[in-house]
Amino acid sequence: MSEDARMREEIASLAKSIFDRGLTHGSTGNISARLSDGSILVTPTGSSLGRLDPARIAKLDSSFRHVGGDRPTKEVPLHAAFYETGTSETGAVVHLHSTHSVALSVLPDTDPENVLPPITPYSIMQLGKVKLLPYFMPGDPAMGDAVRGLAGKHSAVLLANHGPVVAGKTLEAAVNAMEELEATARLALLTRGHNPRLLGEAEIRQLEIAYPRS
Structure with missing residues (x-):
């Protein structure tokens, strides 16, 4: 099986897993993956992540032009x-x-520089600091400009009133990190107002040294 075919199958399989567990719904959400030649496979517009046809996943060239x-x-x-x-x-x-x-993205006391409180080590290990970006209309190219403005300092962001975006070295790594973001957001909401004991600065620094994020 070619790299292209394998990646199409992996996108469809992981997308269905995400959908089946309620992490996305209807025709919301999108996934992309880069192949070794620089081309990109990306889920089609208006498609449900729970019902993707691998053969119909869109293909872009290395300049992000639609080619298939x-x-x-x-x-x-x-x-x-x-x-x-x-x-x-x-x-x-x-x-x-x-x-x-x-x-979490719409609550007024969410820290825009790091939306996730340090509840467990895993969000720090997998995500680092998650930046809150302002609201943009879906499809607005200004979202891309806002991400470029971060100069690669964040592998995950949260779009206000919209949802999270996570990049990873592999598709599986990106999906795992996305699931960690959502789980930590849920913990943040469950513990809000209960004065939870969070990880301290020394504990966070220890994790950053032990699990550096390039």
Whole structure:
């Protein structure tokens, strides 16, 4: 099986897993993955992540021009910004409208510099600091410009009133990090107002040293 075919199957399989567990719904969310030749596979516009046909997944060339498959998601500029500003190892981008993350994005006391409180080590290890970006209309290329403005310093962002976006070295890594973001957002909401004991600065620094994020 070719790399292209294998990646199409992996996108469809992981997308269905995300959908079946309620991390996305309806026709929301989109996923992309970069192949070794620089081309990009990306989920089609208006498609359900729970019912993807691998053969119809859109293909873009290394300049993000549509060259095959169904019409790609309107969020291509958002995905492109992560590939263009991340490291050469950035291999996938996942964008969802997951419930708890969106809820966290609209609360007035959410820290825009780091939306996730340090509840467990795993969000620090997998995500680092997650920046809150302002609201943009879906499909607005300005979302990509906002990501470029971060100069590759964040592998994950939360779009206000919209949802999280996570980049990873592999598709599986990006999906795992996205799931960690949503789980931590849920914990943040569950513990809000209960004065939870969070990890301290020394504990966070220890994790950053032990699990550096390039």
